[in-house]
Amino acid sequence: MASSTTGEKKILTLKGGDNEEFILEESLVLQSELLKNMVKEERVSSIPLPSIKSKTLVKIIEYLKKHAELTPSNKEEFKNFEKEFVNVVLEELLDITVAVNYLKINGLLEFCCQAVADRIKDKSVEAVRKIFRIESDFTPEEESEFRKETPEAFEGDLDDTTN
Amino acid sequence: MANWAELPHELLVLIAKHVKVIEDFIDFRAVCTSWRPAATKENFDVFSFKVPLLMLADKDDDYREFYSLSKGKVSHILYLPEAIRRECFPYEEWLFTMSYYEEFNLLHPFSRTQIQLLLQKALLALQGFVEVPKEEIYHIIDRAVLSVNPSRTSDYVLVVSYCTNVNHLTFWRLEILTG
Numbered sequence: 001m002a003s004s005t006t007g008e009k010k011i012l013t014l015k016g017g018d019n020e021e022f023i024l025e026e027s028l029v030l031q032s033e034l035l036k037n038m039v040k041e042e043r044v045s046s047i048p049l050p051s052i053k054s055k056t057l058v059k060i061i062e063y064l065k066k067h068a069e070l071t072p073s074n075k076e077e078f079k080n081f082e083k084e085f086v087n088v089v090l091e092e093l094l095d096i097t098v099a100v101n102y103l104k105i106n107g108l109l110e111f112c113c114q115a116v117a118d119r120i121k122d123k124s125v126e127a128v129r130k131i132f133r134i135e136s137d138f139t140p141e142e143e144s145e146f147r148k149e150t151p152e153a154f155e156g157d158l159d160d161t162t163n
Numbered sequence: 164m165a166n167w168a169e170l171p172h173e174l175l176v177l178i179a180k181h182v183k184v185i186e187d188f189i190d191f192r193a194v195c196t197s198w199r200p201a202a203t204k205e206n207f208d209v210f211s212f213k214v215p216l217l218m219l220a221d222k223d224d225d226y227r228e229f230y231s232l233s234k235g236k237v238s239h240i241l242y243l244p245e246a247i248r249r250e251c252f253p254y255e256e257w258l259f260t261m262s263y264y265e266e267f268n269l270l271h272p273f274s275r276t277q278i279q280l281l282l283q284k285a286l287l288a289l290q291g292f293v294e295v296p297k298e299e300i301y302h303i304i305d306r307a308v309l310s311v312n313p314s315r316t317s318d319y320v321l322v323v324s325y326c327t328n329v330n331h332l333t334f335w336r337l338e339i340l341t342g
Contacts, residue, residue: 117181
């Protein structure tokens with residue numbers, strides 16, 4: 001099926017997990033490697049994305065629009081937008097990161113991964129487990145062995161590998 | 164329902180690569196069985212945002228101490244006879260080392276790789292000397308800077324600022340020298 005058109009701009013419909021539909025210009029979704037391939041190869045006009053919540057999709061579309069408007073003169077404004085974009089509770093950041101990884105929006109993926117890494121900064125293993133809601137699945141032996149790892153052990157390797 | 168422990172491996176690797184501080188990286192490895200294999204030593208970018216080491220002064224032996232600003236103590240003591248009684252100017256992990264009567268070198272203190280510059284004679288020739296004049300220190304190098312890290316390419320330029328009776332800048336590039 002051919003994409004429907006309005007004037008010269010092609011229009012595409014994305015369907016979120018709860019069947020909510022989002023209508024947007026096809027040029028916007030080309031930022032996603034996954035959607036770009038779908039659009040180019042299959043000439044579709046509607047793409048179902050059942051694994052992505054509508055709430056997450058709204059956020060991502062907001063990013064795609066902002067990114068498409070990026071010019072050298074509004075770079076600062078875009079940077080602030082990016083910062084705010086990932087300033088969300090961890091569950092939401094998780095949904096966004098997983099969706100962006102699936103959609104292969106490479107620039108945004110790097111930014112999301114940095115945001116996740118920033119949440120780990122300066123925190124103990126216990127604190128990381130608590131805020132990320134992860135249960136340790138190591139054996140007690142592994143647990144005590146892994147806690148003994150030191151930066152020196154890493155740097156020791158560095159000394160041998162910079163030849 | 165997505166869960167931080169069940170992320171795809173390649174996504175965890177991508178996240179781990181953004182963890183730039185070694186202590187955080189080690190904690191990352193100790194969180195759970197799915198995070199651990201994503202944070203391998205190969206995935207840690209050792210040259211990213213690392214607080215530099217401060218190389219301490221010559222103690223007249225074959226060793227040099229390096230002070231870690233992040234740890235607040237001497238973190239490395241390296242066997243480095245190549246640097247004995249030589250002045251050192253750092254560029255990333257390389258050192259430009261000089262003494263007045265010997266050849267100038269580039270030295271990588273961790274691997275002890277050394278690159279001889281053949282700069283001493285050329286510098287003298289620029290000033291009309293055949294050998295280092297006795298009795299006087301004929302030049303004083305106050306700065307040496309590289310255009311790129313020699314670990315990445317051999318196509319780098321060394322700029323040396325030195326003083327005889329007037330200040331000079333010398334550009335050195337694989338045996339091509341201009342004063």
